[in-house]
Amino acid sequence: MVSKRLVMTCFILIMLISSLFSFQPELTLDPIEAKSIAKEAYIFAYPMLEHYRTMYLQLLSWGKLNEFTHIKQLYGPKNTMIVRPNNDTVYSMIWIDITVEPIVIFIPAIPDRYFAFQLVDMYTHNLDYIGARTTGPGPTTFMVAGPKWEGEIPSGIDKVVFSEGNFVYCVVRTGVNSELEGDLQKVLEIQQQYKSQTLSDYCGNPVMEETSSVDLPPFRSKCCRLDWFYRILQLSSRAA
Structure with missing residues (x-):
């Protein structure tokens, strides 16, 4: 049995990812279809989240951008x-x-x-x-x-x-x-x-603006809010 909470989470997840790439998918209230779409969204986003984890931990340990x-x-x-x-x-x-x-x-x-x-x-x-x-x-x-x-x-x-x-x-x-x-x-x-x-x-034209002005949010492996999830995907994608 698919819970209402799962359906709502799937709905929000779909909206977050679709907003990154400027398209609006047809929404569904069917819990089975919502679960299937959420699975695809998870597979799509997983490499970016893991790569961000690598970047954050390495920079935290020994490097700068x-x-x-x-x-x-x-x-x-x-x-x-x-x-x-x-x-x-x-x-x-x-x-x-x-x-x-x-x-x-x-x-x-x-x-x-x-x-x-x-x-x-x-x-x-x-x-x-x-x-x-x-x-x-x-x-x-x-x-x-x-x-x-x-x-x-x-x-x-x-x-x-x-x-x-x-x-x-x-x-x-x-x-x-x-x-x-x-x-x-x-x-x-x-x-x-x-x-x-x-x-x-x-080119011999140094600028005063820093090369990196991005504030990298901490990586959270156990629990994350959807706004954090959205920020990580936004930084990792072409929409940043």
Whole structure:
């Protein structure tokens, strides 16, 4: 038996998600249909909520928006931050906030070594890969832009990656040959050459406005109000 409370919750959930994407679905009072629609809405929203949880906890622990965090050792079985991590690469991460303006990433020349910059949006879609396999070992400058950016691409930008939302997770893997003495130290030096800056700074026109003006609401794993749920989806989606 489907309760009235479930039907009402499903109704509110449907309205919240539909408002994010500017469409009005036909409403139903049939509890079975409402439950089915709510299930679809849950499946749709779950990746965004989990990705937001990852972003919030990582930033709370060790990082800031638009700044690289570098792991300085190879991962082992006790490291659980990355799901099934490589043990022949070291990791760097940066949570990119493009709410205000695009972010420019610089990669130095890295010959004879594997490296990859994986770009993931809040839907957990892989937007692109920048690295030895896809763009080559030469120095690369790429830009990550949001859905509302319509400016001109400045000179010196080799590639532009567009995102439907305003947050992008960039996971960097840089190969280490453990059989070569001192190779890890060489990779740590490469990590320090990975740079991020706003488009304004890149063009030599720094602005007073902060790169990120977003107040990230705390992630609540056990209990959440619908207004919190709506805010998380709004931040994670193209509507933010």
